Amino acid sequence: MLRAGIIGFGRMGITHFSIFNTHPSVKITAVCEPSAAMRTMLNKYLDINVFSDYQEMIAEAMLDFVVISTPTDSHSEIIKCATDNDLHVFSEKPFALTAAEGKKILKHLKNKNLVNQVGYVNRFNEVFMEVKRLLDEGAIGEVKNFHSEMYGATVLKDSKSSWRAKRKTGGGCMYEFASHCIDLVIYLLGKPDKVMGSIMQRIYSSDAEDLVSSSFVYANGCSGRIMVNWSDETFRKPTNIVTIFGTKGKIVADKHTYKIYLKEPNHNNRFHKGWNTRYITDFAKSVRFYVRGNEFTRQLDYFVDCIEKGHMNNISSFAEAYKTDAVMEEIANDANRLSS
Amino acid sequence: METNAYIDPIIFGDNQFFGINHMSENKAQALAEKFRDLKAITDVIDTAYDCGINAFMLNTHDRAMDICDHFRKDPGRYPDLCLYPSMPYAHKYANAVAEKGIFGALKDSIFSDSSTKDIFGLLTKGGSLIFSKDMMKVMQMLIDIEMKIFRDLNVRVMFLQNIVTDLLLGFGVKEVFVEFATYITDKYHVEPGFITMNMPKLVDFLLDCGIENPIVCSAINRVGYFMNPNIQDYENTLTEKRFRPIAMSILASGAVNPEDAVEYVCHKLNIRSIVFGASSRQHILETRQLVEKYL
Numbered sequence: 055m056l057r058a059g060i061i062g063f064g065r066m067g068i069t070h071f072s073i074f075n076t077h078p079s080v081k082i083t084a085v086c087e088p089s090a091a092m093r094t095m096l097n098k099y100l101d102i103n104v105f106s107d108y109q110e111m112i113a114e115a116m117l118d119f120v121v122i123s124t125p126t127d128s129h130s131e132i133i134k135c136a137t138d139n140d141l142h143v144f145s146e147k148p149f150a151l152t153a154a155e156g157k158k159i160l161k162h163l164k165n166k167n168l169v170n171q172v173g174y175v176n177r178f179n180e181v182f183m184e185v186k187r188l189l190d191e192g193a194i195g196e197v198k199n200f201h202s203e204m205y206g207a208t209v210l211k212d213s214k215s216s217w218r219a220k221r222k223t224g225g226g227c228m229y230e231f232a233s234h235c236i237d238l239v240i241y242l243l244g245k246p247d248k249v250m251g252s253i254m255q256r257i258y259s260s261d262a263e264d265l266v267s268s269s270f271v272y273a274n275g276c277s278g279r280i281m282v283n284w285s286d287e288t289f290r291k292p293t294n295i296v297t298i299f300g301t302k303g304k305i306v307a308d309k310h311t312y313k314i315y316l317k318e319p320n321h322n323n324r325f326h327k328g329w330n331t332r333y334i335t336d337f338a339k340s341v342r343f344y345v346r347g348n349e350f351t352r353q354l355d356y357f358v359d360c361i362e363k364g365h366m367n368n369i370s371s372f373a374e375a376y377k378t379d380a381v382m383e384e385i386a387n388d389a390n391r392l393s394s
Numbered sequence: 395m396e397t398n399a400y401i402d403p404i405i406f407g408d409n410q411f412f413g414i415n416h417m418s419e420n421k422a423q424a425l426a427e428k429f430r431d432l433k434a435i436t437d438v439i440d441t442a443y444d445c446g447i448n449a450f451m452l453n454t455h456d457r458a459m460d461i462c463d464h465f466r467k468d469p470g471r472y473p474d475l476c477l478y479p480s481m482p483y484a485h486k487y488a489n490a491v492a493e494k495g496i497f498g499a500l501k502d503s504i505f506s507d508s509s510t511k512d513i514f515g516l517l518t519k520g521g522s523l524i525f526s527k528d529m530m531k532v533m534q535m536l537i538d539i540e541m542k543i544f545r546d547l548n549v550r551v552m553f554l555q556n557i558v559t560d561l562l563l564g565f566g567v568k569e570v571f572v573e574f575a576t577y578i579t580d581k582y583h584v585e586p587g588f589i590t591m592n593m594p595k596l597v598d599f600l601l602d603c604g605i606e607n608p609i610v611c612s613a614i615n616r617v618g619y620f621m622n623p624n625i626q627d628y629e630n631t632l633t634e635k636r637f638r639p640i641a642m643s644i645l646a647s648g649a650v651n652p653e654d655a656v657e658y659v660c661h662k663l664n665i666r667s668i669v670f671g672a673s674s675r676q677h678i679l680e681t682r683q684l685v686e687k688y689l
Contacts, residue, residue: 068561069561071564071565072560072561072562072563072564072565073564075564075565075566076563076564076566076595095529098529099529099565099567099569100565100567288423290422290426333647333648333649335617335619335646335647335648335649336649338619340618340621340622340623340624340625341622341623342622342623343560343564343592343595343622343623344560344591344592344620344622345557345560345561345564346557346560346561
């Protein structure tokens with residue numbers, strides 16, 4: 055049985071608790087949360103040790119792994135403390151606030167046999183997993199161009215009270231939203247060699263951007279564009295859409311459906327020449343326990359699996375998430391340069 | 395705690411009105427556009443009612459209030475109407491939670507309801523104290539706020555919506571489920587129900603809580619879509635456990651044809667109650683005929 059501690063009991067912490075609490079090889083023994091009201095409630099209803107200080111929790115609770123679901127600006131120091139104590143770490147996204155911090159953590163992790171994962175759930179969505187498989191197979195030939203878009207109705211007015219509305223605490227559309235969109239590009243097509251024409255635009259927020267767009271350029275001749283807007287009320291839920299154009303065809307995908315256009319039939323995948331539509335019902339697989347979406351359970355079960363089997367080559371590792379941090383920083387620098 | 399009220403064999407679903415489609419975001423958008431006007435919604439509801447469907451599921455969405463107003467305006471038009479609402483409408487809270495945290499969102503929700511303001515003002519003198527000291531009281535207040543939407547209407551079952559049910563199921567805190575069921579039954583004389591994506595686990599848990607013969611609404615379809623952990627566990631639970639199942643997502647967002655869907659759910663699995671959504675008279679009549687054929 056793996057002993058787990060959760061640090062930060064907000065929206066994601068609660069979701070992770072619910073999923074891990076039903077895992078047959080996990081026992082959540084500790085939760086750390088700054089809110090006194092929440093701690094009182096946890097003590098009253100759950101049989102766990104409740105802490106207000108994560109260092110104390112890590113020192114006392116005899117854990118195997120921690121889940122970090124705190125504001126982004128605290129990730130680095132908590133990760134450092136956890137890995138110093140030889141704990142496996144699952145951290146919410148994004149990884150760290152700056153690329154330099156991320157690099158330091160990666161260096162620190164070297165030679166430590168610890169499973170590390172960042173909560174980029176798109177990597178565990180069945181449609182995007184399928185698109186990845188098709189791209190790796192070369193189903194649409196050499197990829198030449200793409201669009202990766204993400205929209206949502208998360209911020210429709212200026213909210214000064216939340217950490218999510220302030221860039222310096224890791225809020226804003228870039229860290230909170232665009233990170234998913236950029237990670238999806240990196241997952242499917244790799245890290246761009248250069249970003250250009252970047253824009254970080256305010257719509258409602260006064261301390262952070264609400265829209266991010268940028269062009270990605272690759273040394274192999276591929277290029278693409280990301281467009282992220284979290285102030286678009288025409289989307290009921292956060293929505294990712296990727297369009298990928300290759301020499302042999304094209305793929306358009308969201309979390310529920312993908313369409314693939316092929317110049318020639320692909321018998322192995324049962325695709326006709328021309329358009330082929332596949333719905334998530336065609337290949338969705340159930341999970342042992344569902345909260346908010348299959349991908350949330352799949353990513354945590356995968357994390358536990360990696361610990362149990364000693365797999366260090368994690369699909370959404372810190373090293374992968376560092377690439378997204380680096381790209382976000384490049385976009386911000388590019389946007390600042392352009393605006394000044 | 396056991397009651398055995400009648401549950402309608404056909405419950406008309408409402409996802410289509412709110413632009414919800416589990417398979418395609420384009421379809422969802424098209425639906426939202428089609429049902430932009432309340433009249434487009436009430437026309438379909440009236441058609442369903444005139445086809446002999448009296449039972450309607452309603453999520454506690456902004457449009458649900460308008461639909462309820464429509465029913466209240468002309469009670470003589472809907473003498474046999476009965477509602478199967480669910481609460482809370484989680485998306486309404488999700489953004490508030492992201493912005494203000496869990497306690498902030500709860501407080502806002504309660505404060506925005508003027509009738510609870512005074513009593514709540516007294517209770518919150520210690521800041522968030524009330525939330526931690528008596529979560530059950532907070533839940534009761536939230537139930538009261540959501541139940542107001544359905545005042546003067548015949549509510550047969552009040553469901554706990556699936557995101558909340560499943561999140562709490564993961565926590566495994568029995569008091570919350572027992573208190574929800576007791577409060578709904580005692581105060582409103584309405585049967586409690588639970589919507590879930592984890593039916594076998596939930597049924598076991600509710601029976602463990604002492605909630606006997608519970609009403610559990612879940613996706614049930616022959617392709618296993620939204621059925622966790624697997625279709626076999628669903629079939630076993632249906633045969634072995636004593637509860638009142640209601641099947642939704644029987645078409646698996648279009649992956650199963652209607653005849654096969656109804657045959658599987660009503661004939662093979664012997665389920666006596668299904669939720670389905672439709673937008674045309676033709677479609678409503680066809681589904682009704684199918685249910686009558688296999689039920």
